Amino acid sequence: xxxxxxxxxxxxxxxxxxxxxxxxxxxxxxxxxxxxxxxxxxxxxxxxxxxxxxxxxxxxxxxxxxxxxxxxxxxxxxxxxxxxxxxxxxxxxxxxxxxxxxxxxxxxxxxxxxxxxxxxxxxxxxxxxxxxxxxxxxxxxxxxxxxxxxxxxxxxxxxxxxxxxxxxxxxxxxxxxxxxxxxxxxxxxxxxxxxxxxxxxxxxxxxxxxxxxxxxxxxxxxxxxxxxxxxxxxxxxxxxxxxxxxxxxxxxxxxxxxxxxxxxxxxxxxxxxxxxxxxxxxxxxxxxxxxxxxxxxxxxxxxxxxxxxxxxxxxxxxxxxxxxxxxxxxxxxxxxxxxxxxxxxxxxxxxxxxxxxxxxxxxxxxxxxxxxxxxxxxxxxxxxxxxxxxxxxxxxxxxxxxxxxxxxxxxxxxxxxxxxxxxxxxxxxxxxxxxxxxxxxxxxxxxxxxxxxxxxxxxxxxxxxxxxxxxxxxxxxxxxxxxxxxxxxxxxxxxxxxxxxxxxxxxxxxxxxxxxxxxxxxxxxxxxxxx
Numbered sequence: 001x002x003x004x005x006x007x008x009x010x011x012x013x014x015x016x017x018x019x020x021x022x023x024x025x026x027x028x029x030x031x032x033x034x035x036x037x038x039x040x041x042x043x044x045x046x047x048x049x050x051x052x053x054x055x056x057x058x059x060x061x062x063x064x065x066x067x068x069x070x071x072x073x074x075x076x077x078x079x080x081x082x083x084x085x086x087x088x089x090x091x092x093x094x095x096x097x098x099x100x101x102x103x104x105x106x107x108x109x110x111x112x113x114x115x116x117x118x119x120x121x122x123x124x125x126x127x128x129x130x131x132x133x134x135x136x137x138x139x140x141x142x143x144x145x146x147x148x149x150x151x152x153x154x155x156x157x158x159x160x161x162x163x164x165x166x167x168x169x170x171x172x173x174x175x176x177x178x179x180x181x182x183x184x185x186x187x188x189x190x191x192x193x194x195x196x197x198x199x200x201x202x203x204x205x206x207x208x209x210x211x212x213x214x215x216x217x218x219x220x221x222x223x224x225x226x227x228x229x230x231x232x233x234x235x236x237x238x239x240x241x242x243x244x245x246x247x248x249x250x251x252x253x254x255x256x257x258x259x260x261x262x263x264x265x266x267x268x269x270x271x272x273x274x275x276x277x278x279x280x281x282x283x284x285x286x287x288x289x290x291x292x293x294x295x296x297x298x299x300x301x302x303x304x305x306x307x308x309x310x311x312x313x314x315x316x317x318x319x320x321x322x323x324x325x326x327x328x329x330x331x332x333x334x335x336x337x338x339x340x341x342x343x344x345x346x347x348x349x350x351x352x353x354x355x356x357x358x359x360x361x362x363x364x365x366x367x368x369x370x371x372x373x374x375x376x377x378x379x380x381x382x383x384x385x386x387x388x389x390x391x392x393x394x395x396x397x398x399x400x401x402x403x404x405x406x407x408x409x410x411x412x413x414x415x416x417x418x419x420x421x422x423x424x425x426x427x428x429x430x431x432x433x434x435x436x437x438x439x440x441x442x443x444x445x446x447x448x449x450x451x452x453x454x455x456x457x458x459x460x461x462x463x464x465x466x467x468x469x470x471x472x473x474x475x476x477x478x479x480x481x482x483x484x485x486x487x488x489x490x491x492x493x494x495x496x497x498x499x500x501x502x503x504x505x506x507x508x509x510x511x512x513x514x515x516x517x518x519x520x521x522x523x524x525x526x527x528x529x530x531x
Contacts, residue, residue: 007350007352007353008350009346009347009349009350009352009353010350010352010353010356012342012346012353013342013343013346013347013350013353013356013357013360014356016339016342016343016360016417017356017357017359017360019339019360019363019410019413019414019417020359020360020361020362020363020366020371020414020417021359022374022375022378023363023366023370023371023373023374023375023378023411023414024244024362024366024374025374026237026373026374026377026378027237027240027241027244027370027373027374028241028244030234030237030238030240030241035234035238038234038235038238039238041235042235042238042239046222046239047242049217050217050218050219050221050222050239053136053216053217053218054205054218054219056136056140057136057139057140057143057204057211057216057218058201058204058205060136060137060140060144061140061143061144061147061200061201061204062197062200062201064140064141064143064144064148065144065147065148065150065151065196065197065200066151066193066197068144068145068148068151068152068290069148069149069150069151069152069155069193069196070151070155070186070189070193071286072087072091072148072152072156072286072287072290073151073152073153073155073156073158073159074155074159074181074185075087075283075286075287076088076091076156076287077155077156077159077160078159078185078272078273079272079273079274079275079283080272080273080274080275081274081275081279081280081281081283081284082280082281082284083284083287087287087291088156090291090295091149091152091287091290091291092149092152092153092522093291093294093295093519093522094145094146094148094149094294094295095149095518095522096515096518096519096521096522097146097294097295097298097299097515097518098146098209098475098477098492098511098514098515098518099142099143099146099147099203099207099209099210100207100208100209100210100212100213100477100495100496100499101298101302101495101507101511101514101515102142102145102146102210102294102298103139103142103146103209103210103213103214103499104213104495104499104504104507104511105298105301105302105504105508105511106133106138106141106142106298107133107134107138107213107214107504108301108305108504108505109297109298109301110130110133110138111133111134112127116130117130134214134215136216138214139210139211139214139216142210142214143204143207143210145290145293145294146210146294147200147203147204148200148290148294150196150197150199150200150203151193151196151197151200152196153196154192154193154195154196155189155192155193155196157192158188158189158191158192158193159185159189169184170183170184170185194253198250198253201250202247202250202364205218205219205220205243205246205247205250205367206220206366206367206368206369206478207220208220208221208224208367208368208369208477208478209477209478209492209495209496209499212224212496212499212500213499219239219240219242219243219246219367219369220243220367220368220369220478222239223236223239223240223243223367223369223370223373224236224369224478224481224482226239227373227482236369236373237373237377240369240370240373240374243367243370244366244370247366247367247370299515301508302508302511302512302515303512305504305505305508305509306508306509306512308505309505309506309508309509310509313506313509314509317489318509318510320489321489321490321491321493321494321510322491322513324488324489324490325474325490325491325492325513325514326474328405328408328409328412328473328480328488328490329469329470329471329473329474329517330470331405331409332409332412332413332416332469332470332473333420333465333466333467333469333470333473334466335409335412335413336412336413336416336417336419336420336465336469337420337424337462337465337466337469339360339413339417339420339421340417340420340421340424340425340465341424341458341462343357343360343361343417343421344421344424344425344428345428345450345454347425348428349446357421360417360421361417361418361421361422362418363414363415363416363417363418364415364416364417364418364419366414366415367478368411368415368476368477368478368479368482369478369479369482371411371414371415371479372411372478372479372482372483373482375407375410375411375414375483376402376407376482376483379401379402379407380402382400382401383399383400383401383402386400386401387399387400403485403486404485405485405488407483408479408480408483408484408485408488411479411483412473412476412479415476415479416469416472416473416476419465419468419469419472420465420466420468420469421465422465423461423462423464423465423468424458424461424462424465425461426461427457427458427460427461427462428454428458428461430457431453431454431457431458435453435457436449436453439452439453464521464524467520467521467524468521470517471517471518471520471521474490474491474492474514474517474518475492475514475518476492477492477493477495477496480492480493481493481496491510491511491513491514492510492514494507494510495507495510495511495514498510
C-alpha cells in the first residue's frame with residue numbers, strides 16, 4: 001500500500017524538499033501561536049507603513065519594467081535599425097549588476113552632494129529643481145533598471161518566435177501596424193511577459209539591499225530590524241509569515257502563467273520590420289539611454305571610485321572577503337547543483353515526485369530574510385536538544401549548529417535550488433527516452449545509464465547551473481547577513497557595511513568584484529540566446 005502511495009523516488013526527493021518546506025512551515029506556523037501584543041504593535045506601527053510602501057513599490061516597478069522590457073524586446077527582436085545586434089545582447093548586461101550596487105551608485109551620482117547636482121549648481125547656480133533620488137520614485141527607478149532584463153529576455157524570446165508573420169496576417173485583415181502590435185503581437189506574447197513580470201515582483205518583494213540604502217521600509221527591512229535591532233524573533237516570524245502568503249500567491253500566478261504559454265505561434269525567425277527616417281534613430285536613442293543609465297554610467301562611476309580608494313582600502317582584509325565569497329559561492333553552487341541533478345533524475349524516473357520537486361524549487365520565490373528566519377528557528381530548537389548531549393561528553397558550549405556554515409549553506413540551498421534545477425532540467429529534456437532504452441538494451445543498469453549516458457550529455461547544463469548559482473550566492477545579501485558565522489564577512493557584507501554608513505566610494509571596491517563575477521553567466525546567457 002505504501003509503495004502505491006510513495007514511490008522509491010519520494011525517498012530521494014523528500015529530504016531535499018524539506019530544506020524549503022520546513023522553513024516555510026515554521027514561518028507559517030506562527031499563525032498558530034498568535035501573540036496579541038506583537039500583532040497590536042505590528043498593526044499600529046509597522047504594517048500600515050510597509051504595506052503601503054510595498055504596494056507602491058510593486059505598482060511602480062510593474063509599470064517601469066513593462067515599459068522598458070517590452071519596448072526594448074520588441075525593437076531588438078522584430079525591428080531592424082542601426083546597432084540592433086549590439087543592443088540585443090548588451091541590454092542584458094544589467095543582469096550582472098546587483099540591485100543594491102546600482103542603488104548606491106545612483107544615490108552617489110544623483111544625490112545633492114553628488115557630481116551631477118554639483119555640476120548643475122556650478123552651471124546654473126541652483127539645483128533645487130532636480131528630482132530627489134532618495135525618494136519613492138528613486139527606489140522604483142533603480143529596481144526598474146535592475147530588473148527589466150527579466151521581462152526583456154522572456155518577451156524577446158516570445159517576439160522572436162512570432163517574427164513578422166503574425167503582424168503580416170493581422171495587416172492582411174485590415175489592421176494598421178500599431179493595431180496589429182496591440183491586438184495580435186502583444187496578446188500572443190502575454191504569457192512570457194507575465195512570467196517575466198512575476199519574477200520581477202518576487203525579486204522586488206525579496207529585495208533587501210536596495211530598500212535599505214534608500215531607507216525605504218518594506219517587509220524585508222521590517223523583518224531584519226525586528227530580528228537584529230529589536231531582538232524580537234517572534235515579530236520577525238509574524239512579519240515573515242505575511243510575506244510568505246504574498247509570495248505564494250505570486251508563485252501560483254507564475255505557475256498559471258507558464259501553463260498557458262502553449263498557444264503562441266512558433267514561426268521561427270522571419271524578416272524584420274526595417275525602421276526608416278526618424279523612427280530608426282529614436283530606436284537607437286531609446287536603447288542607448290537605457291543602457292547608459294542601467295549599466296555603462298554605473299560601471300564607469302564604480303571604476304572611478306575603485307581607482308580612488310584602491311590604494312587605501314585594498315588592505316589585508318580584502319583577500320579574506322574575496323576568498324570567503326568564492327568559498328561560500330563554490331560550496332553552495334556544488335551543493336545546489338548536486339541536489340538539482342538528483343531532483344531532475346528522480347523526476348525523470350518517478351513522475352509522481354513532481355509535486356515534491358515543485359516544493360523543493362519554491363525557495364527562489366521566497367525572500368532570503370524569510371528563509372533565514374525559517375531555518376534559524378528549528379536550528380535553535382535542535383541546538384537546545386544537542387547542548388546537553390554535547391555537555392555529557394565534557395564539551396561546554398552555548399551553541400552547536402547556530403552560527404555555523406551549515407545553517408548558512410542550508411538556507412542558501414533552499415533559496416537557490418531552482419537556479420540549479422532549471423538548466424539541468426532543460427538539458428535533461430534533450431535526452432530522449434530512446435537513448436536511455438538503447439543503453440539499457442545493451443545491458444547497462446540504471447546507475448550505469450546515469451554515469452555513462454546522462455552525465456556526459458548533462459555536462460553543459462551542470463556547468464551552467466554551477467556558474468549561475470555561484471554568482472547568485474556571491475550577490476546574495478540578507479541570508480549571508482543573518483546567518484553567517486562570526487567573522488565570516490564576504491564582499492556582499494562589506495557592501496552592506498559601507499552603504500549603511502553612506503560610504504559609497506568604499507563600497508565600490510567589493511561591488512566591483514561582485515559585478516565582475518556576475519558578468520560570467522550573463523556572457524554565457526548571451527551566447528546561448530544569440531546562438
